[in-house]
Amino acid sequence: MSKNKKLTILSAALVSTVMLSGCGLFGGENGKENVDPPQTTTYSDNAAEETAAKAGEETADSMPIELYLVDKDGFVVPQTLNIPKTNSVAKESLEYLVKDGPVTEMLPNGFQGVLPAGTEVSVNIKDKVATVDFSKEFNDYDASDESKIMQSVTWTLTQFDSIDSVKLQVNGKELAQMPVNKTPIQSALTREMGINLDTKDVADITNTKPLTVYYVGGEAGEYYYVPVTKRVSNAKDNNIAAAVGELAEGPGTGSALATFMEQDVKLLDDPVVADGKVTLNFNESIYNSADGEEKTVSDDLLNSLVLSLTEQEGIESVAITVNGEQDLVNEEGKSLTEPVSRPEKVNTGSF
Numbered sequence: 001m002s003k004n005k006k007l008t009i010l011s012a013a014l015v016s017t018v019m020l021s022g023c024g025l026f027g028g029e030n031g032k033e034n035v036d037p038p039q040t041t042t043y044s045d046n047a048a049e050e051t052a053a054k055a056g057e058e059t060a061d062s063m064p065i066e067l068y069l070v071d072k073d074g075f076v077v078p079q080t081l082n083i084p085k086t087n088s089v090a091k092e093s094l095e096y097l098v099k100d101g102p103v104t105e106m107l108p109n110g111f112q113g114v115l116p117a118g119t120e121v122s123v124n125i126k127d128k129v130a131t132v133d134f135s136k137e138f139n140d141y142d143a144s145d146e147s148k149i150m151q152s153v154t155w156t157l158t159q160f161d162s163i164d165s166v167k168l169q170v171n172g173k174e175l176a177q178m179p180v181n182k183t184p185i186q187s188a189l190t191r192e193m194g195i196n197l198d199t200k201d202v203a204d205i206t207n208t209k210p211l212t213v214y215y216v217g218g219e220a221g222e223y224y225y226v227p228v229t230k231r232v233s234n235a236k237d238n239n240i241a242a243a244v245g246e247l248a249e250g251p252g253t254g255s256a257l258a259t260f261m262e263q264d265v266k267l268l269d270d271p272v273v274a275d276g277k278v279t280l281n282f283n284e285s286i287y288n289s290a291d292g293e294e295k296t297v298s299d300d301l302l303n304s305l306v307l308s309l310t311e312q313e314g315i316e317s318v319a320i321t322v323n324g325e326q327d328l329v330n331e332e333g334k335s336l337t338e339p340v341s342r343p344e345k346v347n348t349g350s351f
Helices: 047-054 089-095 143-157 239-249 299-309
Strands: 062-070 076-084 121-126 129-134 165-170 208-217 224-233 272-274 277-282 317-322
Touching (some): 076 089, 076 224, 208 299, 224 239, 239 277, 299 317
């Protein structure tokens, strides 16, 4: 979800937007989820539907929600899973972050919840602030998981229209700091705190600013997209160009993540932003083939690019040209003459 929170439906000029389909990980339309959907919770007696629900497949009685879970490498990653419909979707979403809880049978390979087993939650939403009250079991987590818990809870809840920030309580007492590693909570938590923070090779953090980009995690055939908040120099005044540069540079040597953008991919012109659309003009290195004869752009590269840029305020879609020309296609042969918008849900694949 972009920093401007509410991604609006694109105007008529963008209705024919091409939606990405890399590895089946994307799905849905633009927009934040309604935290209080009009449905009532119902449960089917049909055995097939119950089996599908346990497997995380969508049924008439389920809804897709982004849950920020932890992968085998310790990254906090959005995974779109189908959970039972309810009028208390914010509360239920957090219940699906509890280890050994209802999410257990739905977890993708190598993923786990972040909240300590047995934790009970309640959520009160007022003026777009979600106050989360945890039971005493919340205090029983490893210190190394503290930032992951803060990020997972915050990013899971702020996917909803009704929530911009999050306050934490334990047994009704507001937390000024986290219980185990004592991370201070100076005010309500927002996405401005970042996610999967990468500060390596940053000598002076005071002269940098946060920038979130999406790299690729997982294995071939089971890829998923991982948001990483990096620190870039304040001297880089164009955040869009800076994000492209971070994707080309990659996550760094030794990282479990990868990028599908080669380092010799360059922008030939400054990005052009108009009416929520950013237009990028690349050199031919963005093509899949080395000689550029096949004017195909990798789906994984496109997905990472669109996810990264729509994290920035005011950016809702991405248009790509090469040497000023628009005659390029994605891996399925679909024309990319129209801008590509961010889907509502990320990482919708089954593993």
